[in-house]
Amino acid sequence: MLQITNLHANVGDKPILKGLTLSLNAGEIHAIMGPNGAGKSTLGYVLSGRPGYEVTEGEVTFNGQNLLDLEPHERAAAGLFLGFQYPVEIPGVSNVQFLREALNAQRKNRGEAPLSGAEFLKVAREQATALGMDMEMLKRPVNVGFSGGEKKRNEMVQMGIIDPALAILDETDSGLDIDALRIVGDGINRIMRKPDKAVLLITHYQRLLDYVKPDFVHVLADGRITRSGGPELALELERDGYKELAA
C-alpha cells in the first residue's frame, strides 16, 4: 500500500530524514518508535505534504500513485489520514462543521456525492459514541478548550468519520489516561484493523501496543529506520531503551 524508498527530507535547510525506507502492506499495522527528535513527526508531515517540509531525494508511492505529487488535500482524498501529535484549535468552527466540510471535500475530490446533514450526523454520532465522546463536544469549536486527552480522542473520532485507508498516528497515546488509552486502542482496532487498511503507529510506549498489536515494529533514529522486527522488539526497547539498541 505504502512504499517509502530512500526518503530524504529537509525542514528549512536542515536535513531531518536521511534515507528512510519502509513498506506497508494492506492489513498491516506498523509501529514506529524512536528517540525524541529522531524525525518521526517529520515523517508524518512529509507523507501528508506539509508545506515547508521539502523532499530532497527518494520516492513514496501510495497504492501505486506517486504520493509526493499530490497536494495535501488530494492525499487526504486518496485515503491518507494524519493523526496529529498536537491537534490544532480552530476557533469559531464547530467539529461538526469542520468534519462535514472536510469529508464532503474529500468525497467531491473522489467524484462521490456529498453527505447530507442528516447522513453526516448519523455517522458522526456513531463514531463519537464508540469513542465515548459526548455529541455536545462535537458541536464545540475544533479542539478549543479540549484537554490533551480530549484532543487525541477527537482525532480518533475524526478518523472514524473519515474512514481512511492509511492512518499515520503520531503519538496518539501520549496524554491519555489508562481508560482513555483502552478506548483509543479499541477505536484504532475497530476502525483500521481491516484487510484493506494499514496503520503507521508512532509511539514511545509499549502500553498502546498492548491494545493495538503491531505486525511490525521499527526503530527510527537520526532520520532512518535503524532496526525492524516483530512485536517483541517493542518489549526489548521498553526494557533497554534506544541507547542500548543503537550501540
Added chain:
Amino acid sequence: MSDDMDIKDKAAWDAAERVADYEHGWSSDIETDFAPKGLTEDTVRFISAKKNEPEWMLEWRLKAFASWKTMTPPDWAKLNVPPIDYQDAYYYAEPKAKPKLGSLDEVDPEILRIYEKLGIPIAEQKLLAGVEGGEDGGLPQRRVAVDAVFDSVSVATTFRAELERAGVIFRSISEAIKEYPELVRKWLGKIVPMHDNYFATLNCAVFSDGTFVYIPEGVRCPMELSTYFRINAENTGQFERTLIIADRGSYVSYLEGCTAPMRDENQLHAAVVELVALDDAEIKYSTVQNWYPGDAEGKGGIYNFVTKRALCQGRNSKVSWTQVETGSAVTWKYPSCVLNGENSVGEFYSVAVTNNYQQADTGTKMIHNGKGSRSTIVSKGISAGHSNNTYRGLVRVAPNAEGVRNFTQCDSLLLGSLSGAHTVPYIEVRNPSAQIEHEATTSKISDDQMFYAMARGLNTEEAVTLIVNGFAKEVLQQLPMEFAVEAQKLLGISLEGSVG
C-alpha cells in the same frame, strides 16, 4: 454553543452550496430612462417631478442641494479616494418597463430573471425556506417580504397585503411620501439631519428611491423585511433612502442586500438609513454589502459612502446593526445608535473583508444620552492583498447618563503581509459611573490551522474560508439564516486568491 446555532451552521453550509456564487458581474438589457447627466438644480427638480412629489419634498431637496454646493467631502477617514466628478454621472435611472405593480406577475420578466440570478428570494416559491434542518426535523418555514430597488426605482414589494393586515407599512419611500406624508415628514431628516455630512446632504437632494417601514404599536412584524439594491445602469449613482419607524413595543427584522455589475469606472453609492425605535421597540437591521469591489488591480468598483443612524428614542428600546461588508472599492460607513431612551440598547456587529486594493473605513458610534443605556460593539476586520481595513468607533457618554455600559471588541485578521488593519477607537466619557471595556486583537491565519484543515481534505481556499468564517462567527450568527448562508459563502469568495 446552542443547538440552534449548530443547526444553523449545518443548514447554512448546505444552503451555501446552493446559493449563487457571487459572479454578479453581468449587467442586463433592461431599457433605462436617465435623467440628464450632471448635477444641477434641474436634476433635483427632474427627480422630484419623476416621482410626482409634493411641493414640500421638492423644497426640502432644493434646500439640501443649495447647502451641498457649499460643503466639502470629509477627509478624516483612512481612505485614499480620488476626487469625484459629480457632473460626470447620472443621478437618476429608471428601468423603462417599470411597472406599478400589484403582483409579481407584472414585473418585467428580465428584472425577475436578474433577481433569480442574484439568488434573491423574490418569488414566494424561491424563498430559501426550510433549509435542511438536520436531526431536529427541519426549521420552521421562513418567509421574507422583499422590496427591490433597481437603479433608482423600487420595482416590486411583496407580501404587501399580508403585512397590511398586521398593520405594517412596507413601501418604497416614494410611495410613502405620497401616501403617509405626516409620518414621513415627522421623521425624515430627524435622525440623520440634512446637513449631517457631505454625502448625507447629497442624498437629501437626489435620493431616488428606497424603503419605508412603519411597525405599529405592539406589533411583531410577521415576517422579515428585505430590500435588495442593485445598480445596473452604467455611470449611475445610487442614492437610496431608508426610513424605519418602530412604534412602541414593536419588533422588526430588516435585511438589506446589495450588488452591482462589474464596471471599469467607479460608481457612487451614497445612501442614508434612518431608524427610530420608541419605547420597548426593537429593530434588527442586517446588511450584506456586496457591491462590485473593483478588479484585482483596483480598477473600478463602487464608492460606498453611507450614513446609517438609529435613534433609540424610547425606554428599553433596542437597535441592533449587523453588517457583512465584502464589496465596494471604498467603504465609508458608521452605522450608529443615539441612545436617548433610558435603558436603551445599541448593538453593532460587523465583519468587513477587504482584498486586493479595497479600502474600508467602517465602525460605529454609540452615543449614550439615556440613563442605564448599554451598547455592544463587535468588529471583525479581515484584510488581504494590498487592502486597508480600518475600524473607527466612538463611544460617548453624556454627563447625566448614569450607569452606562459599553463593551467593544475589535479583532483583525491579516492574510499575507501587504495588507493593513487599523483600529481607531474614540472614547469620550463625561460620567464617572460608566463602565467601558475595549478589547482588540490582531492575528494571522496560522500555518498550523491551514495545514490541519488541508490534511483533513480541504484545499487552500476552502481552508481559508472555513477559518475566516470561524473568526467571524460571532457576527455571522447574528444574521438571519438566509443571510448567514450568503455571507459565509461571500467571505470565501471575496478572499479568493488571497492565500497560497
